[in-house]
Amino acid sequence: MSKVILQIDGNNFYASCEQMIDPSIKGKGLVVLSNNDGCIIARNSEARKMGIPMGKPYFKLKNKLTQLNINVRSSNYELYGDISNRLMQLLRKNCEELEIYSIDEAFGTIKRPKGKCLYQWGKDLRALVYQNIGIPISIGIGETKVLSKISNHLAKKIQSNSGIFDIGIIQNKDPYLNQIKVDKVWGIGKRMSIWLKSKEITNARELRDMSSEKIKGKYGLVGLRIQSELKGNLCIPIKETTTDRKEICVSRSFSYPVDNLEDLSQAIIKYVLIASTKLRKYNQLSSAITVFMNTNTHSKDLFRSEATGKISVPTSNSKIIIEKSLSLAKEIYKPYKNFIKAGVILHKLQSDQYKQNLLFDAQNIHEELDTQRLDNVIDNINSKNGIDTINWGSSIMKNEWRPRREKLSSIKTTNMENIPIIYAN
Ligand SMILES: [Mg+2]
Structure with a gap:
């Protein structure tokens, strides 16, 4: 075997x-x-x-x-x-x-x-x-x-x-490797394929058979590894993916530019709510958040800003993350700029099984349990009845600048309401 x-x-x-x-x-x-x-x-x-x-x-x-x-x-x-x-x-x-x-x-x-x-x-x-x-x-x-x-x-x-x-x-892979153009070989970027073509290497078979010294001289181990893999020697191992996420990013483009902090804050709250719901779904906590916003990347006066803040005790609580994100948004907002995109990233994710509390902080355990319960109730209602059935008042978006999704299909696999009804006689 x-x-x-x-x-x-x-x-x-x-x-x-x-x-x-x-x-x-x-x-x-x-x-x-x-x-x-x-x-x-x-x-x-x-x-x-x-x-x-x-x-x-x-x-x-x-x-x-x-x-x-x-x-x-x-x-x-x-x-x-x-x-x-x-x-x-x-x-x-x-x-x-x-x-x-x-x-x-x-x-x-x-x-x-x-x-x-x-x-x-x-x-x-x-x-x-x-x-x-x-x-x-x-x-x-x-x-x-x-x-x-x-x-x-x-x-x-x-x-x-x-x-x-x-x-x-x-056994004889040559006729097949001959059919694969060199730029279609995994790991060969644009620059490398231009260099290879200049050396008259046009397909995968020629790449496999070219001088290893030549490719090593130009592209070092990276090039050598690709060539060796073509010869059938395993050099790039499988990296098993754990299901634990390292970060959660939620960002959207607006349907038209937004230039005031109030609308931007609404968008950011909305994204935090999506991200923190995901966090709880995967039983994780976050201890740092980044907020970013930018104007049109193709315009001359491109403006892009971001800020990251630490959360002292790792949390998945929407309210705490919203508060942090809003203070970051205030920090980076600049008036008279037409923002077309904003987003949030939750980092430093960890499992919620090993939560480290502050040693000298008089945390109110009851209050924390209450907020957790509130988040859970909101999550349950929304997962049964559809996103935004119930949510924080501050997240209600004005419809006009919501991203355009005019041709959206329904989400029949994640929303109870959209599950098709089948009649049997
Ligand atoms: Mg595909």
């Missing part, structure tokens, strides 16, 4: 999540927009075939999308995050180790029985994921991370592979 690396990736992930909750749009063109309905950030394969480009501003393509009858959705990160959690949990059960690499990508390991192709194993996992989560995935199998990435690329590229490829079982 030998260990193999898997690279698993959700196909057109955001678009697939949207299709999963609304099967009526399956088989039709679909694009997903960035925050504030700005640009196209995801497409399904149908929209790609119709020639819709990535990254273009929505307003420029609005008419074309209507003409082509392509469905449009605002990004729904709550939905994508929930589906991603479910996907990773299922993958963790089916792999020996798992490293979550991004919202829709993971590396895993399993053992290969001697000489056995793992195509059928991959096919079963793919079917299991589709049956349980409704998302199509691609699986690349290889001896190393770099090879498993290439394998995944081939899984997508070659139609008959139906989303799975096992390069690890193939």
